[in-house]
Amino acid sequence: MSVSDRDPDGNRLWAQMSADDKAALRPFMTLRHLPQGDVVTQTGEEVKVVYLPVSADVANVISFEDGRSGMATNVGREGVTGLAAFLADEPCGWDVEVQIAGDAWALPASALKARVMDSPPLLRLLMRLTHNNQIEAAQNAVCNAVHTVTPRLARWLLTIQDRTGRDEFHLTQDDLATTMSVRRTTVNASWQELSKLGGIKSRRGVVKIVSRDILGHASCECYAALRQRTAPMD
Numbered sequence: 001m002s003v004s005d006r007d008p009d010g011n012r013l014w015a016q017m018s019a020d021d022k023a024a025l026r027p028f029m030t031l032r033h034l035p036q037g038d039v040v041t042q043t044g045e046e047v048k049v050v051y052l053p054v055s056a057d058v059a060n061v062i063s064f065e066d067g068r069s070g071m072a073t074n075v076g077r078e079g080v081t082g083l084a085a086f087l088a089d090e091p092c093g094w095d096v097e098v099q100i101a102g103d104a105w106a107l108p109a110s111a112l113k114a115r116v117m118d119s120p121p122l123l124r125l126l127m128r129l130t131h132n133n134q135i136e137a138a139q140n141a142v143c144n145a146v147h148t149v150t151p152r153l154a155r156w157l158l159t160i161q162d163r164t165g166r167d168e169f170h171l172t173q174d175d176l177a178t179t180m181s182v183r184r185t186t187v188n189a190s191w192q193e194l195s196k197l198g199g200i201k202s203r204r205g206v207v208k209i210v211s212r213d214i215l216g217h218a219s220c221e222c223y224a225a226l227r228q229r230t231a232p233m234d
Helices: 012-016 019-028 083-086 107-119 120-144 149-164 173-180 184-197 212-218 222-233
Strands: 030-034 040-041 047-054 058-063 069-074 095-100 102-108 168-170 200-203 206-209
Touching: 012 019, 012 058, 019 107, 030 047, 040 047, 047 058, 047 107, 047 120, 058 149, 069 120, 069 149, 069 173, 069 200, 083 107, 083 120, 095 149, 107 120, 120 149, 120 222, 149 173, 149 184, 149 212, 149 222, 173 184, 184 200, 184 212
Parallel strands: none
Antiparallel strands: 030 102, 040 095, 047 102, 058 069, 058 095, 168 206, 200 206
């Protein structure tokens, strides 16, 4: 079977769509590999293409004038990029940047817009996903303010595994420091702690999750709280 003949299997949003919605959208979709660091939509741009990740993880990144930046939320195989801006028909409020390289299905926003206008069930599905994204953004904000780095790092690693379906990916401590808006030395200390516990192993910019149980015990309560909202999509 060629790539062009494949269904966008692996994306949970797609799996929840009706057969009619899939039939209407499938001819417009193409499978793409998203390289790490690629910005698929910039702050202030119109969302022209949305992506339904399969093995990639894409972050909504907010940058500041002093060069610092941080992740507000991220999107993996449970969802679609650029959703809030797309539904509001407004420019994107952040950079949509590939955090973990992988595959995603690209869909012209115009095709999705046309289908949403004709399909109330699809609109309800996207609105529910937007609601979940809003809850995640709020939880992330409070988590970053209240919880220490090690539990946050454990939670983040578990979330990435959930959203990519992989237990090994390219990731450096510099990447993590940027994502979590903390110093690299702070990330290194937490990284070493999780390694000593047996939760992860790393080599040359590649991290492997060895034990979800260990990471689960080390994680803050925010992981379980948000996981309850995505579990029905498994």
